[in-house]
Amino acid sequence: xxxxxxxxxxxxxxGLRELMGRSDxxxxxxxxxxxxxxxxxxxxxxxxxxxxxxxxxxxxAEAPVANSxxxxxxxxxxxxxxxEGPDFxxxxxxxxxxxxxxxxIDEGIAGTDFNEQTGLDRPMKIEGLSIGQRATxxxxxxxxxxxxxxxxxxxxxxxxxxxxxxxSDPIPVVYGKDVVDLWxxxxxKEVVEGLQHxxxxxxFQDGDGKEGKLTLTRQTWVNLHPKxxxxxxxxxxxxxxxxPFLVGITVE
Numbered sequence: 001x002x003x004x005x006x007x008x009x010x011x012x013x014x015g016l017r018e019l020m021g022r023s024d025x026x027x028x029x030x031x032x033x034x035x036x037x038x039x040x041x042x043x044x045x046x047x048x049x050x051x052x053x054x055x056x057x058x059x060x061a062e063a064p065v066a067n068s069x070x071x072x073x074x075x076x077x078x079x080x081x082x083x084e085g086p087d088f089x090x091x092x093x094x095x096x097x098x099x100x101x102x103x104x105i106d107e108g109i110a111g112t113d114f115n116e117q118t119g120l121d122r123p124m125k126i127e128g129l130s131i132g133q134r135a136t137x138x139x140x141x142x143x144x145x146x147x148x149x150x151x152x153x154x155x156x157x158x159x160x161x162x163x164x165x166x167x168s169d170p171i172p173v174v175y176g177k178d179v180v181d182l183w184x185x186x187x188x189k190e191v192v193e194g195l196q197h198x199x200x201x202x203x204f205q206d207g208d209g210k211e212g213k214l215t216l217t218r219q220t221w222v223n224l225h226p227k228x229x230x231x232x233x234x235x236x237x238x239x240x241x242x243x244p245f246l247v248g249i250t251v252e
Contacts, residue, residue: 006037036092037077046133047089048249053129054092055122073182076216076247080200085218086139088248094129096156097122098146099239105148114146114243122243125236131160133251136226138233140219141199141248142173143182148241151176151191156244157236158221163229171221175242178219184212216247 010032017026036057039049058074077090098114101107109117131138138160149155156173173179176194181187184201192215199218203211223230235246 039089039091043089044087046251047087048129048131048251049089050094050129050246050249051091053094053126055095057092058090073214073247075202076200079202082199085197085199086250086252088139088141088250090141090248093245093247094126094235095120095122095145095245096126096235096237096243097124098237098243099241101146101148101241105241107148109146109148117146124239125234127234128232129235129249130232131230131249131251132232134226134229135223135251137223137252138221138230139250139252140221140246141216141250142179142219142244142246143216144175144179144242144244145182146241146243147175147179147181147187149175151194153240154238155179155240155242156238159234159236160221160223160230161232161234162225163231166225166228168224173219173238173244175240179217179242179244180215181242182214182216184215 010029014026014029017023017029034057036051036054039051058077073093080088080090082088100111100113101109103110114120115122140158142156144155147155153175154172155175156179158168158171158173160168160171162168176191177196180191180195184192195217197218197220198215200214200216202214204214230251233249235244237244
């Protein structure tokens with residue numbers, strides 16, 4: 001709720017400055033509206049600060065356009081309820097590119113990848129996400145866009161790096177088990193039913209009046225070397241029919 005209050009106050013300030021004819025000042029404040037909010041200084045350090053790695057804010061755009069996950073996800077920060085699971089630092093997302101969609105998909109995306117569809121320039125891999133802690137488990141809050149894969153296909157992976165220079169085996173992110181398309185109404189029933197942990201759901205209505213749910217999932221990895229400090233991890237797209245994104249990481 002604090003995130004939304006901040007945004008609404010900034011929007012009011014934009015309107016006030018525009019009424020006063022101070023368009024340059026209004027534009028400067030408008031940039032603050034769509035920016036990633038600052039991290040709360042009181043937040044638990046186990047909720048990893050990904051602010052240096054975000055590719056998108058949750059408040060990137062004012063309209064539901066194809067290249068704006070931020071529009072659809074702006075309610076996460078104020079409505080996320082960890083329940084019996086871990087809480088996360090929720091302020092933005094790390095978006096990766098997909099692979100190229102096959103030509104037999106009749107959805108206007110055939111023969112393209114996520115970047116070409118959206119006009120964005122998202123990487124296939126982000127290395128060096130800083131952790132700097134020991135952990136028995138790592139919890140990931142994640143989703144994907146343009147998810148069209150079959151259940152059981154690996155669409156992303158993590159690799160954990162330790163202080164002694166060693167690293168984990170790749171940790172797979174499996175479609176229909178660990179992750180699903182953000183717009184669940186696009187998914188086959190068996191895909192959604194196979195998910196291990198749904199972390200966040202939100203009812204929405206798209207521009208055509210179609211109602212459905214937005215969904216983020218939680219994936220948990222058990223660390224076989226809990227006495228070693230984890231220095232960092234890498235997050236990589238598998239180049240499949242899905243563009244994975246990461247919202248948060250929490251250490252246990």
